[in-house]
Amino acid sequence: MRAQWALRWLPFAVMLLVALTDLVAGPSLGFLPLLTLGPTFASVSGSVRRTAVIGAVALAICVPLAYYNDLLFRWQNNLTIATIISVTGASMLASHLRLRRERELANVRLVAEAAQRVLLRPVPRKAADLQVALSYTSAAAEARIGGDLYEVVTTPHGVRLLIGDVQGKGLDAVETAAWVLGAFREAAYDEPELSNVSERLESSLVRHLSGEKFVTAIIAEVRTEEITLLNHGHPAPLVISANGKIGSVEPPDEGLPLGLGPFAADRPKPHHTPFHDGDQILFFTDGVVEARDVAGTFYPLRERLHFLLDDDPQAALDALRADLLRHVGGPLLDDAAMLLLRRT
Known part of the structure; x- marks a missing residue:
């Protein structure tokens, strides 16, 4: 239960850490691409919809930070936004495949339990x-x-x-x-x-x-x-x-x-x-x-x-x-x- 709770909030914690680090370091180091870690971690345990929401949150954090760093509409920031959107899409696909695999595994376990009841009474x-x-x-x-x-x-x-x-x-x-x-x-x-x-x-x-x-x-x-x-x-x-x-x-x-x-x-x-x-x-x-x-x-x-x-x-x-x-x-x-x- 504690591990599930940690996985649920890990994407938000990572994105908050990236935002704070970017505010402290300023525009010279460019930490904003690391916001893609949010949807990436979300795909490990979350649904497709939740992964998409966390990707939207990453974009919502990226835009004001880019404005604060005077990077809005520059090619570096446009590339960062494109990266966040691309990684979010890939994470949504990964989440979909993971959920399908979990459903298949659940069905296999049901069949195994039924076989056990017949074979090993x-x-x-x-x-x-x-x-x-x-x-x-x-x-x-x-x-x-x-x-x-x-x-x-x-x-x-x-x-x-x-x-x-x-x-x-x-x-x-x-x-x-x-x-x-x-x-x-x-x-x-x-x-x-x-x-x-x-x-x-x-x-x-x-x-x-x-x-x-x-x-x-x-x-x-x-x-x-x-x-x-x-x-x-x-x-x-x-x-x-x-x-x-x-x-x-x-x-x-x-x-x-x-x-x-x-x-x-x-x-x-x-x-x-x-x-x-x-x-x-x-x-x-x-x-x-x-x-x-x-x-x-x-x-x-x-x-x-x-x-x-x-x-x-x-x-x-x-x-x-x-x-x-x-x-x-x-x-x-x-x-x-x-x-x-x-x-x-």
Whole structure:
């Protein structure tokens, strides 16, 4: 708000400074051409009409100062007036183009938000005996969606979830994420075993992916007193037990990402970890742990898990995300998704 206020009054401040300087210096130095700074600065934040008004104000200042300096109707002053008019016209055009670009960008953001609502639906805040929280930060400055994906569904086989990261960026990554999510939403309801869900996702990606594209992912299913995970080359989640102990749920065998199934001798196998009342499990993409500060230091996720002690899981995850952004000190270089489950 303060920056907008400064930009709004900057053209008038600059023209006043030029006028005062010209009065003090006299006609010998010729500061009047600098009045063109007024409409130039106006085009940065103002409308076309406001830019034209500020250009008229610049002319209104120029004429009496030229009379005071005994320059009226001389070629130097005529050239200054022509310059002010020309710069004002160019600034009005620049303002028009900027406003059109802003409208186009606003439309792109509306489309991105609509696409996000279809592709990345809001996860339920509660699923069975679980509290669910989500944080998603896109690295694209002009978009709300990227290559990370997530889903939580309640099925006849229990609560199942998916978190993943598509290789690459841009619209190709979003399209691939759509294929994975569509396949998971169907398979999670139909297939009684996680391995079968994995096979359905692999088959769908093999049909639609080209080249050596892939998706790292974790498919999980919450059961009584435990959670079953199937890891396809994705960063291992962290479990925070009710007594505060932190552990990483590493898979027993390294599994290839989805989409690279034809190159694998064995498919990854489900593994289990205890998940009792009061326990939490944090799933995340590599955009979280690979985020760096200005010194190049990776984000120390395990050291910051104390933020997850808040009674409200979503407030806890929001606090962790805010700490991540403070660590980076600017925009993220990669999409960052975090999914938190808390058993109550």
